[in-house]
Amino acid sequence: MKKFAKALSLLLVVAMVMSLAACGGGGNNTPANGGNNNNAAPSGPVKGGTLKLAILVTPNQSGFPISTGTDQNVLATTAMESLGRYDDKGNIVGFLAKEIITDPAAPSIVLKLQEGVKYHDGSAFNAKAVCDVYDILLENGRQANFANVEKYEATGEYEVTIKLKEWRSDAVETLCITCGKMFSPAEYRAHDLNWMYTHITGTGPFVQEEFTIGEKVTFKRNENYWQKDAAGNQLPYLDRVEWYVFDDQTAAVNALKTGDLNLIVYPSMQNYKTLLNAGFERYGVDSCANIAGILGMFFASGKEGQSVSNLKVRQAICYAINNDALKTAFTEGLGVVTNQLGVPGTRENNPNVKGYPYDVAKAKALLKEAGYDENNKCEVTLTFTSAFENVFTAVQRQLEEAGFKVNIDLTANIGDKLVVGGADPYVSICWWSAPTSYSAWFRYFSAHPTTMVGDALDLKAAGVIDLYDKIMTAPDADTQKKLLDELAVKCVDELCLYCPFYATLSYYIGDKTVKDSDFGMRGNTQWTPETTWLQK
Amino acid sequence: MGRFLLKRLFQTIIILIIISILAFSLIHIIPGDPVYAMLGTDITKEYHDQVYHSMGLDLPLVQQYFRWISNFVQGKMGYSYHFKEDVLTLVQRRLPPTLILGITSAIFSVVLGLLFGIITAVRRGKPIDSILTVLANIGIATPIFWLAVLLVFIFSINLKWLPSWGFTLPWVDFAKSMKQLIMPVICMSVGGIASYTRQTRSSMLEVIGQDYIRTARSKGLKESKVIMGHAVKNALIPILTLIGLTLRNSIGGSAIIERVFNISGMGSVMVEALGSRDYIALQSGIVFLALITCICNLLVDIAYAYADPRIRLD
DSSP states (O other), X not given: OHHHHHHHHXXXXXXXXXXXXXXXXXXXXXXXXXXXXXXXXXXXXXXXXXXXXXXXXXXXXXXXXXXXXXXXXXXXTTTOOBSEEEOTXXXXXXXXXXXXXXXXXXXXXXEEEOSSOBOTTSOBOSHHHHHHHHHHHHHTTOGGGGTTEEEEEEEETTEEEEEESSOOTTHHHIIIIISOBOOOHHHHHHSOHHHHHTOOOSSSSEEEXXXXXXXXXXXXXXXXXXXXXXXXXXXXXXXXXXXXXXXXXHHHHHXXXXXXXXEEESOOHHHHHHHHHTTOEEESOSSGXXXXXXXXXXXXXXOTTSGGXXXXXHHHHHHHOOHHHHHHHHSTTOSEEOSSSSOTTSTTOOTTOOOOOOOXXXXXXXXXXXXXXXXXXXXXXXXXXXXXXXXXXXXXXXXXXXXXXXXXXXXXXXXXXXXTTOSXXXXXXXXXXXOSSGXXXXXXXXXXXXXXXXXXXXXXXXXXXXXXXXXXXXSSHHHHXXXXXXXXXXXXXXXXXXXXXXXXXXXXXXXXXXXXXXXXTSTTTOOOTTTOEEOO | OHXXXXXXXXXXXXXXXXXXXXXXXXXXXXXXXXXXXXXOSOSOHHHHHHHHHHTTTTXXXXXXXXXXXXXXXXXXXXXXXXXXXXXXXXXXXHHHHHHHHHHHHHHHHHHHHHHHHHHHHHTTTSHHHXXXXXXXXXXXXXXXXXXXXHHIXXXXXXXXXXXXXXXXXXXXXXXXXXXXHHHHHHHHHHHHHHHHHHHHHHHHHHHHTSHHHHHHHXXXXXXXXXXXXXXXXXXXXXXXXXXXXXXXXXXXXXXXXXXXXXXOSHHHHHHHHHHTTOHHHHHHHHHHHHHHHHHHHHHHHHHHHHHOHHHHHO
């Protein structure tokens, strides 16, 4: 019996050691190879190889990547190119449109297209194809993107002229990036939208081979690709690009550690940090071009007579939130705290905005001024999705500490709930992953806001819409910057329209072998598959 | 036996109808708009309504239910707007990994569980009984996701013996398939082996104490004949119920293992369909899995009736 007891003890000890070892993290699983991530190694590009990437959401409409998530756009970029591209400073430069000529006075945009480019289906990429793509977008409910377009027409075989109703500074981005992804119109006409969703037929350096939703999307080299490198070598360098769908991030992290993958697109900050500590490499830069969005709250349904229609209540809410604590707790310290939609470091940021630094006493005082006290608590509802449950549990606690009574409204689809007007009818504060660039703020400040900012008060009466319109039609960059600063002060210090917590960056992390990919260097949806190569 | 079968079949149909109604109505209670989930929120209201109409979502719920169920009965499971393919095709593609995983782990569970159960019962009070009983208790208490992470850490990341993810059909690449199957099957079998061990042990102990076993021994039969010919046969009857449950759990409950090992099976289909408000894929998937469960239960009932004539007579 004694022998048995010893054996049993030994068994339990082994089990405990194994458990502890498993909890210990990455161990010595350092990534293959060394070198700088996006910089070409001195030896120069190497031809061949298969780039294997993990995508953590299921792509199911990458062949028609309009209004899809950033992940699907990144994947689509493997085979589909756009009229314009972002450079590493966030400016739009010509790509499939080799020249983008703007004339604010006319107002118009002329696109001079690359010549001799062919789609993967063999059809020609020319002015007619661009107009056809625009037609197809309009046929599929994208009128909002063309609201400012009077007409577009082919004014040459490789020239498209777009006549605008008025000059707006987001026109190039809308028409050359958002709606500028050039899928094959011939393929669309030969099939239908459903077919297009899973058939990425562009002009890009890779041709789609297999698209199995929920499993993988694979591409092989486009032998007839239109670009050559500086030395005159045919691009792309890689033989294949394979995207694997991972429902569970841990599985992707393990696959990266075992060397089955080269790179993970947008891991959680926790996994990103773990992998970074284990010796893997960050792709991309910490800059405005790479900001995924801001996590924060907007005040919704704040109609007259309801609590968040009162400016003092809104300000009290902002004072009650400890952004630094949230950032530290939920971004592994990697987020960027911001008091406005323009994140520090971006052109849109106004450093003179005072904002509402964490001050519970001030929050309580403002609530008192607004007519609320212990016996008559100010009631608010937090609406959010389960993905942010942890953050909003902390927010709930902070608001309660300042004297609010907080209700929770956990929803499955926040966008759907707000767009169709399903938010709490009396008072609701909703999280929103806000864009950081002014050109994407149209949904909040245009004459037809589609989301909740317009619910907090009459934006037109408050002069916000006028101000935003002036920004969009500003004749030069300096005037625009002045107006942007004015908008930031108005929205934050004067009207307190929203309560941003922190900005998160788009992360790509890999095994150091991926070179010249520009992942995380050109906005969060673009990379350069044609110049990407793998260091052996 | 014929009447017994008819009765069970009738019950199965009633159960499936109830499940289909429950699945349909519960899914439609979940908030969220499938059109916005599918196309994003930047589309115009008119386009949203057009797509909503084309998907038949503007019809009264009762009409939607009957349209779906009548198509389902005819083998037309509908079109999944998230997976962009016919649900039947989707099931045909995603069911084999789940079935292979489920059936393999069920076989391991039953065979090893019975073996260990018999050993522990026959060697009651001996060290082997104590060791296996302790291991069975550990097996029951072990969370499978934890075990999966542990195995991946040891055998994939550190030792690099086994792949940490993926699934290949055995007829495509047998060696790769076996390598990929080892860890998921271990994870899915551990709980089953432990349950079978405990259940078989207690069932065997009960049977071994019966008069007819003593009679068999007193007749001078060999111990192996007594155990295998008399004890095991009778002890197996309560185990049959457990076999039905194991099959059901293995096939319907593989979602966790599929996620951890990134296996594209039915479990992940259901999880994704739920997240994307893919009503058709979700409700058809639920009814399909319910159908498999009912078939498993029916087979167990038949086996039960075959093994124990009293059940047929009841």
